[in-house]
Amino acid sequence: xxxxxxxxxxAERQIPPAPPPAKTGGVVGWLRExxxxxxxxxxxxxxxxxxxxxxLASVVPWLFLDSVWNASSLQECRKIDDGACLAVINxxxxxxxxxxxxxxxxWRPVLAFALMFIAIWPALFASAPRKLLxxxxxxxxxxxxxxxxxxxxxxVGVLAGPVLGWACVRWLPGLMRGWLxxxxxxxxxxxxxxxxxxxxxxxxxxxxxxTLSAVLAVDLDSVESARLGGFLLSTIIGVSGIVGSxxxxxxxxxxxxxxxxxxxxxxxxxxxxxxxxxxxxxxFVAWLLLAYFLPPGTEFDLILRVVIMxxxxxxxxxxxxxxxxLAALPVGQYEAADSLGLDYWKSMxxxxxPQALKVSIPGIVNTFIGLFKDTTLVIVIGLLxxxxxxxxxxxxxxxxxxxxxxxxxxxxxxxIFCFAMxxxxxxxxxxxxxxxx
Amino acid sequence: MKLKTTLVAAxxxxxxxxxxQGATLDDVKAKGFIQCGVSTGLAGFAFTDSNGNWxxxxxxxxxxxxxxxxxxxxxxxxxxxxxxxxxxxxxxxEIDVLYRNTTWxxxxxxxxxxxxxGVNYYDGQxxxxxxxxxxxxxxxxxxxxxxIQTGTTTELNLADFFRANNxxxxxxxxxxxxxxxxxxLANACDVYxxxxxxxxxxRATFENPGDHIVLPEIISKEPLGPLVRHGDNAWGDIVRWxxxxxxxxxEKGITAANVDSMASASTKDPEVKRLLGVEGNxxxxxxxxxxxxxxxIKTGGNYGEIFEKYIGENTAIGLSRGLNQLWTKGGILYxxxxx
Numbered sequence: 001x002x003x004x005x006x007x008x009x010x011a012e013r014q015i016p017p018a019p020p021p022a023k024t025g026g027v028v029g030w031l032r033e034x035x036x037x038x039x040x041x042x043x044x045x046x047x048x049x050x051x052x053x054x055x056l057a058s059v060v061p062w063l064f065l066d067s068v069w070n071a072s073s074l075q076e077c078r079k080i081d082d083g084a085c086l087a088v089i090n091x092x093x094x095x096x097x098x099x100x101x102x103x104x105x106x107w108r109p110v111l112a113f114a115l116m117f118i119a120i121w122p123a124l125f126a127s128a129p130r131k132l133l134x135x136x137x138x139x140x141x142x143x144x145x146x147x148x149x150x151x152x153x154x155x156v157g158v159l160a161g162p163v164l165g166w167a168c169v170r171w172l173p174g175l176m177r178g179w180l181x182x183x184x185x186x187x188x189x190x191x192x193x194x195x196x197x198x199x200x201x202x203x204x205x206x207x208x209x210x211t212l213s214a215v216l217a218v219d220l221d222s223v224e225s226a227r228l229g230g231f232l233l234s235t236i237i238g239v240s241g242i243v244g245s246x247x248x249x250x251x252x253x254x255x256x257x258x259x260x261x262x263x264x265x266x267x268x269x270x271x272x273x274x275x276x277x278x279x280x281x282x283x284f285v286a287w288l289l290l291a292y293f294l295p296p297g298t299e300f301d302l303i304l305r306v307v308i309m310x311x312x313x314x315x316x317x318x319x320x321x322x323x324x325x326l327a328a329l330p331v332g333q334y335e336a337a338d339s340l341g342l343d344y345w346k347s348m349x350x351x352x353x354p355q356a357l358k359v360s361i362p363g364i365v366n367t368f369i370g371l372f373k374d375t376t377l378v379i380v381i382g383l384l385x386x387x388x389x390x391x392x393x394x395x396x397x398x399x400x401x402x403x404x405x406x407x408x409x410x411x412x413x414x415x416i417f418c419f420a421m422x423x424x425x426x427x428x429x430x431x432x433x434x435x436x437x
Numbered sequence: 438m439k440l441k442t443t444l445v446a447a448x449x450x451x452x453x454x455x456x457x458q459g460a461t462l463d464d465v466k467a468k469g470f471i472q473c474g475v476s477t478g479l480a481g482f483a484f485t486d487s488n489g490n491w492x493x494x495x496x497x498x499x500x501x502x503x504x505x506x507x508x509x510x511x512x513x514x515x516x517x518x519x520x521x522x523x524x525x526x527x528x529x530x531e532i533d534v535l536y537r538n539t540t541w542x543x544x545x546x547x548x549x550x551x552x553x554x555g556v557n558y559y560d561g562q563x564x565x566x567x568x569x570x571x572x573x574x575x576x577x578x579x580x581x582x583x584x585i586q587t588g589t590t591t592e593l594n595l596a597d598f599f600r601a602n603n604x605x606x607x608x609x610x611x612x613x614x615x616x617x618x619x620x621x622l623a624n625a626c627d628v629y630x631x632x633x634x635x636x637x638x639x640r641a642t643f644e645n646p647g648d649h650i651v652l653p654e655i656i657s658k659e660p661l662g663p664l665v666r667h668g669d670n671a672w673g674d675i676v677r678w679x680x681x682x683x684x685x686x687x688e689k690g691i692t693a694a695n696v697d698s699m700a701s702a703s704t705k706d707p708e709v710k711r712l713l714g715v716e717g718n719x720x721x722x723x724x725x726x727x728x729x730x731x732x733x734i735k736t737g738g739n740y741g742e743i744f745e746k747y748i749g750e751n752t753a754i755g756l757s758r759g760l761n762q763l764w765t766k767g768g769i770l771y772x773x774x775x776x
Contacts (some may be wrong), residue, residue: 287522389485397641
């Protein structure tokens, strides 16, 4: 006899697991949830798909199916097919990359570019061997020598300047101690060091270069600045500007917060002046005013002038971005640094700047990207960066009238660079996130 | 090397005065090349070929000058200049001569302190329209929309022309020739106006050039030629006479191909003998080698050959000689006698 139960149903065994209903799982479920949930979203999805299909329907045949890669003129392209005339990029690719850089020497900028990645590796990724930082420090001079050529001892001589200055600061106080007031010793050493560096640059480098060249000449064929162009030029200006503007910007930002009146006034004046003037104006100053002031025939390299101006411009913006980061730190951080007995430089280096810079990363990268794109403005002073090269290429009667292909190609180049920077900044933010927000 | 010269120059800059006037020829010979300012790109006149070398109508005149002075058409450094930088580049000594389709005007000659040395291309402002507009003369363009480059003399000429003919127009301001092409083809304007050579070059790039016509009216004078700084007449003479030599060469039938045989005294024409240095010491007067004109002509041929190669009727630009024909053939190209 069956025992009467007080409940209607008892599960005697576990129900075997079943897949979720088809409507809610898998591809269909995803589609229902994300694309077709409700009437409005369904319509929006369909419209978006229609738009994408419409664009692709005209771009894909134009760019891939009907495009012409081998032709010697636009007219020939049009005869072959009615898609994009990519033959112009095929023919002028090296010109876009190197400008007018001499044919046989093009391995030099390529090598410099490849070495650049080794040089920035330790700066960008903590996993890199720390000793590489020495190479990073030497890289600018190496790249300069590779790209412009000339005697190897020139850049070495330039590098010897700061070394000389540092040596003065390091050893002179010991020698002077005793017959000079203790507080003045350090100041005097710094002064002598600076003076020695400048004098060395002005007079010593030439002698140094000539002497060593006479003993052991290490020469590369020199290439004048007028021959640089295309992406090479953009990269030179962009990378030097980026590398220069961050340290200068940090110094300016700290200077702006300083309690020392003169330093503060100088920094504020510099930042506000540069930010108040368009970059184009600064480029014109670099080109035009200096062209009038310098005696005819002097070679104050135009690209160097432009790099200085671009760096100054980006530094001012960088300073404000970093000032934002400094301001975002709670005052307790400053007090904590003080209470540990750290002096100004130590507290900045160990406590304030690491946090402030981390907060500022998006803004810093934003400035970098802006700077890199701003390099195209050099076109107004007759330097032929990629956009500048469009004009003489399109003036060739073979390619006159071509527009989209060339602009698209240049846009792609800038997109790759800027997108890479933006991805790196996101990577950095993730890595440095200690979750205390 | 350069870094250190740079540093030296930067500090010494103020101390040294701008005293290098009056000896451009010596400078050029000392440095071994000519610095020539050209356009950053103008169809047929200055462009880069597939090897990255500068080429074109104006560029060839530069090269001929280098060949005449230094005996080598490649002894030259080109500085691409924009409309904004060209005069500064010349005035500051960054370039020795400017061959950049620059219109000869009084203020540029006098106020900006340059010397124009002649005209290597006579241009003038014209109009291009779509054929189906059914207009045959620029005086029928009342109430038309006109694509016009802002800040140029063409803008002023246009206003003058329409006012003089009691007509109205709707300006569509544009910045560059490339922008104008796009706007015009997209029917944003009925008329595109700029120098006639530019119109012809633009029209040649269209997919269907036959659908567009350039109206017969030319509404301005645009004599384009080379210029140098005031105050160095010897150098100016050289640039002027290289250009004249190329024009005289066309007059006398001297071409790049036959210049050597002409020079080897097969000719009886005394002016040819003088030009090619067989007779007289005209090269010496200019401070050049006796065979300077031979080098100049060998560079790209005589004026006519250069014209036909870069902008003539067989090129994509397709310009007819027009005013730029020799004076003996109905044009106004006229070089002073070589004696």
